[in-house]
Amino acid sequence: MTREGYEKAVLAFMIIAAIAEIVTIIWALVIPKAAPRHYFLAPILALIAAIALGVAFIVYAAKNGNDVRYLPSATGTLNANHHVGYSFWLAVVAFIFMILATLLGFAATKRHNDELRPATKVFFSKICELSSEMFYDGLLECATEEVANRTIERFDEEMDNNGGKEEILPRDLKNLILSSDISDSVIFIDTLSRSSESDSFAQLMSSTSSKCNKGEVDIISRLCQIYLSAGFSSSSIGAMSTYRNQVDELRKGTLPSSIETNTVDQYQGRDKDIILISLVHTSASDSDYCNESLLSERRVNVALTRAKKKLIIVGCMESLSAFPLMKKMIAKIGNVYKFYA
Incomplete structure (x- = not known):
């Protein structure tokens, strides 16, 4: 050259x-x-x-x-x-x-x-693993072994008895949400609302186009009652939803006012030992409208990472699976409980 x-x-x-x-x-x-x-x-x-x-x-x-x-x-x-x-x-x-x-x-x-x-x-290990795989390409790690292995304390059997009254939740679900096993730290409760004959989980639209789901409000309320009766303090429990109307319904329900109930955005920067999430969306078909910005990566990541010891998500798996991010999340959680109303 x-x-x-x-x-x-x-x-x-x-x-x-x-x-x-x-x-x-x-x-x-x-x-x-x-x-x-x-x-x-x-x-x-x-x-x-x-x-x-x-x-x-x-x-x-x-x-x-x-x-x-x-x-x-x-x-x-x-x-x-x-x-x-x-x-x-x-x-x-x-x-x-x-x-x-x-x-x-x-x-x-x-x-x-x-x-x-x-x-x-x-983050405890299950939350860290879930968020890391979904949003950080596996780069996220727990700070210490102590943090990674953190779970809720074992509940007191005597405090948890209903005195012969009817159980407010199935016994197997009750055992699951009160389990201190690290493998039970993240749970998805499937309301089966699309296949259910009951209309209690039908989503309702407010005048502001914000949705609510009274069936999920009822489940969240029952979960709170179980935790409170088992001796957990109300300050250690938090409830949230992506919809403002659902948050209003939760506050109007049987949840004690001392249980912090907010939208996902309002929970940013805050955390609780136990977090209960209501996803609300229920549809008759995959084409039903849902504001996908409410299920954005940022919001979902915030929602998943507010729990320090226990995370319980309530929603209709079939309806939510129409959204790739939700389908991926449910698949990675793995621990799915079918709730038959």
Whole structure:
């Protein structure tokens, strides 16, 4: 290859490197918020581009027998004062630019990891595993073994008896929600509302288009009664829903006012030992309308990570499975209880 050919190749490398670095900066500053896995691509890409550009110039200099400080300009000539041609200065600028972008990429990765680390402190292993696999590509980890193995305390059998009264929930479900086994820390209660002949789980629409589901309100209320009768304090229990109308119905129901009941958005930054979630949505077919923004990744992640020891989600599995995110969540939970009204 002629000297002119080498110089064209070098300039091509520089252009490619510059484009690569623009992409790198975008990844380092924008992408991480949505896809943490891309953090690692930014510094790796920058490093490869930097090495490729450096090798190109070394090969060029060796071919022409020149000191790398005195590479020919694009015209192929050196002036009397041995001024360095513009190709060298462009190379210097590009190389510095790539090094800075590489450092930026690694700094962004560290920042992301630092942001994740405090959040892991409140998660027990099942919640951490669920959130990590769904939203963080498996990067999330529990802070300590103690946090990972945290579960609710074993309940007092005597405090839990009904004095011969009719059980408010099936005994097997009651045992499941009061279980201190780590494998029972996350439970999905399927209301079977689409296949049920009862209309108690039919969703109702308010004047503001916010939905409620009185059947789920009843289940959440019963769950709270079970926990309170078993000796759990009301301050350790929280109830939530994505729908404001459902939150209002829960507050109007039999839930004690001391049990914090809010929307998912209002629960951000807060947590409880036990979290009960009502997903509300029930449909006669997969084409029924549901505001998917209420089931966005951000909201679902917030909802799942409010519980420190026990998470119980109530909803119609068949209806919710029309949404890929919900279907994925239920599949990963695995522990599904069929509630026959």
